[in-house]
Amino acid sequence: MSATATLPAMTSARSVPAPRPVVFLSGRPEPDFVLEQLSAEGPLDLRGARFRTTAHNPQHFANAQVIAATPRLLIDEQVAWEVLVHGRLAQTTNRTSEGNSYPYFTTEDSWAEVLRSPAQNLWQADPLLGLQTTSQARLNLGDQSNRSNEKYLINGKQIHVPQSSGEHWTVGQTLDTLSAFY
């Protein structure tokens, strides 16, 4: 069977420009919003973002659900979205860029919100080697802080346990501190 057609010049090695993040408000792409800055902190990946907008009535967007995501072209030209930040627009401030003043929004990622929420129920060891819950506790961050002096046998393992100072602490602090105990 002889050749009948030619596939277009498709094999050049040029690199394809990287796709840019798209800002979605209430589930729709919002071309008037641009992701200006994305921050991520620590091993628990606390994310925050700053958006610049050219919308005429930016006050309408306050507290709107926002998602910044990057489209990723898959091998078969299907598209997947890589979510960078997912939260609510928090506040508006005016910032100056290239001589123009634009309103900016900041948002905290919903995961960061969870981490910052107060931990309601914590378990701590009592002197009789029992465990009891406490709703009033706070742990300091760091490798040695709030770690019991003695090891306790729990589930067959000798481990240190958190010993709180009796003040509020957050989910993020809990995770961060527990990770130093084993």
Add this chain to the structure above:
Amino acid sequence: MEVGYDIPAATLSLWINGQAAGSSTLPANAADISRCFLGGIQKDESLSGEIFLDEWVTSDEYISPVVVEPASEFADAPARWLVIYNTTAPESSQWADSYRDARRVPHANCLGLPLSLSESISTVEYEDMLGEIEAYLNRNGLRPQVMGILVGYGVPGYAVPPGTAFNLPILSLLHYAEMSLFSTPNPAAAESIHTRPRQADLSGVRFTARIDAPNLASANRFHERSLTLTVAPLGAQDRLYFDPTTAAFGFPEWTGRAMDWYRSLDRQRLHIHSTLSGDPDADNDAQFSAIDRDAFYWGWGPATPPENFFGEPEGSRVACVQLRTVGVAATALRSVTPGHWIDIALDAGYAAAVGSSLSYSPDSLLYARSFFEALRRDWTLAEAYLLAAPRVQDGLYLVGDPLLRVQLPKAGWDVFGPLSGGRDLEPQTPAASLPTGQLTLKLSADQLPDENDGGLYLVRQIDDEGRSEANFRPLRVGRHDNFPARMPSAVAWPNHDYWSFKKSRGVAIATLVFATPIDPYRLSAAALINDVNSTSINADLETRPQQVSVEIDLPPAATRYRWRLTSADGLTSFTPWSAPSTASPTLLEPA
């Protein structure tokens, strides 16, 4: 060196390298012989010196030369070859020494015979030579391991039947242990090859090749070039030149088969650029006037090439196959015939060549597919030739180091497709393999995209080491007037039915997001259309690198919208439909 006493026959014999070197009558008291003096046989009578023995063996039966176990079960092991040289010509022995050292051929696999100094001998003389070869193989236990015979420098190249002017290539006759004046089917040949032949697969046929030249230096050049090619990969610029004959010339089956092979080169993973002299289907029997950057030439044409045919810059010049050199080949190689294609090709630096010395049946024409596939698999030249030859013991012959192997270029592109999706990808079996620099792929009928839905093609780059990149480049292709063309860019949003507009300041705004920044080849227009009338609104593609938007008046109730995208090649695609609008702004939510 071996001394034998045959007391019943009353003879004393001397053997050197497994060959009888002389004999004499035993003395009367032979049974009492307890001392033997060994001496060197040397034509220079003034030479004197010592002989150091590697091994001393006494036995009551014939002791053969040391037979070395082949390193492989295939014909790439030197111990699977028998190298014939001519002890009548001192330079032939020198060549045999040089070849043996270069290729590490065991001594037992080198057979020196006292032969004629003429390049052509009678078939009667050939039968004597054949008898010596077969006797040597039997006597020394080499028959089970030897798969091929190399006719060396200084050995007669042609056998001429009495009363004829036919020049039967001796290497062609040696394919079988029996003499035949007629061409014989080759059971090892295959139009497409799958497994590498072992001794048991050959059904009695042998590999053969010939090395000969006007002088010793030129003869040595064959294995020197061969060793160089084994370690130096072909360059990205090396080319294959293909010059078929037209079907009208008389061999339509061969022409058709050869053209099928040539047109499917992309799918044979050769990664080599190729050039066709002229399309034989168009009855175009054009020939090349000159070639350069040539690694391979495969053609059918006159016995003499045009002047300055093998031009510059030179390619790697691996093998030149000229299938119609009948007539003047008998004196080729050793006594160079001016103007003979094979001599000129070898003189231009080719490491190997295939030609013919007399007319042969079209049934004998070589399979190019098998030849190049064997080389691609890193098999030897001799294997490639025999697997490609449907018949043997005719006029075709192979000149060159049979152990030659060539590293074909690995760099290029692998193309997969058409696929319906990524799950159909079979990474080990590309639909086509293109050399570096080839930016278009000729599609056969089964490679065309689907008529309705188009197809997905994936491309990956292969480096010089044959390693493939991790990422595939996708290209969605459809049919446009039966020709493949690029589909519009992939849409990231809206990618589902019932998408909605944004309402702002009394208008509705539709936004389109692409998965990658807009590529002008893949997007020449984006228009918002509705299902009520044929109105379309074109979007400005210049405002943002990855998004486009249009504003429309608030639509009447129950109107649906979607985007129509057009690529630079004129193909169109559509996004899913929006949710139908309602009189109330429910689906056009306020921002």
